[in-house]
Amino acid sequence: MKRIAVLTSGGDAPGMNAAIRAVTRTAISEGLEVFGVIKGYKGLIENKFQKLDLRDVGGIIERGGTILMTAREPRFLEREWREKAYENLRKNEIDGMVVIGGNGSYRGAYDFYNDFGFPVVGVPATIDNDISGSDYAIGFDTAVNNAVNAIDKIRDTASAFERVFIVEVMGRRAGFIALHVGIATGAEIVLIPEVEHPIEKLANDVIEAKKKGKKHVLIVVAEGVASGSSVGDILLKRLEPHGYTDIRVTVLGYIQRGGSPTATDRMMASRMGAEAVYALLRGEAGVMVVLSGKSIKTEPLDIAINKPKKIDKKLYDLAWKLSL
Ligand code: F6P
Secondary structure (H helix, E strand, C coil), X not given: CCEEEEEECCCCCCCHHHHHHHHHHHHHHCCCEEEEECCHHHHHHCCCEEEECHHHHCCCCCCCXXXXXXXXXXXXXXXXXXXXXXXXXXXCCCCEEEEEECHHHHHHHHHHHHHHCCCEEEEEECCCCCCCCCCCCECHHHHHHHHHHHHHHHHHHHHHHCCEEEEEECCCCCCHXXXXXXXHHCCCEEECCCCCCCXXXXXXXXXXXXXCCCCCEEEEEECCCCCHHHHHHHHHHHHHHHCCCCCEEEECHHHHHCCCCCHHHHHHHHHHHHHHHHHHHCCXXXXXXXXXXXXXXXXXXXXXXXXCCCCCHHHHHHHHHCCC
């Protein structure tokens, strides 16, 4: 192996830059040349390669977003476009590739590896933390902290008015962000797609919380359940007969995905990025780097494909227990 490519794909996640830096510097220190692909699979199809040297990845460990830029590229779902991408890799004499991204990016990496046997290694990076097979995905800790900081502020005003507040957080179809944010902010109620929570029960939970003397009721809802505003509308209808006149809704949105990565994300990105290069050098292909307990290792990519990652039921129970 002499030359590798690295790309970021799908939703950007804080820490992607730290991962690009780790891949580049590890590869160069092992005597490899590194090329960044601009805008993920789109750049692979359109032959947008850029050589990365040691200094090109300086001063980026603390930056959110991705210096290589990113895209969601539906063409990569079709074999004819993957062939084009493969031709471009051959043309640029690339022997292996590191794909930094989430579930959609892994689907592409998996198909690409199966089509051509090309050595691909995935690095998990998505604020949703929903990649099956890895305990952690780069960006999650920063997103959770961003949401916690915002909700701490919302709580001040919620208490002052004794209001019911709904805060919608990201996570796509998964509830990992909501669950962690709910526990870390001491939310009264956490709604996640993995656990059904009927609206009658929700209304009752609000009433009970008020009876217990709580000043405010903070409900964290994962976007995978429903939009915060639709939950708010339905809930208010149920609560009106009990004297409630309004519910305030905040959608945290893209604030969660931006900003400087936390130390945890920089550490994970550095360890995982380096491991991806070592995996290529060991001759591994069609694998992803994972965090398993405290260890960084590799697992076959297919573990992540089509298997929803399970939430930790104990954490969910804890969220409820501590909101008494
Ligand atoms: O996967 C990361 C994520 O931020 C999800 O939480 C969210 O549903 C989605 O991306 C938003 O995607 P886009 O940036 O394409 O609007």
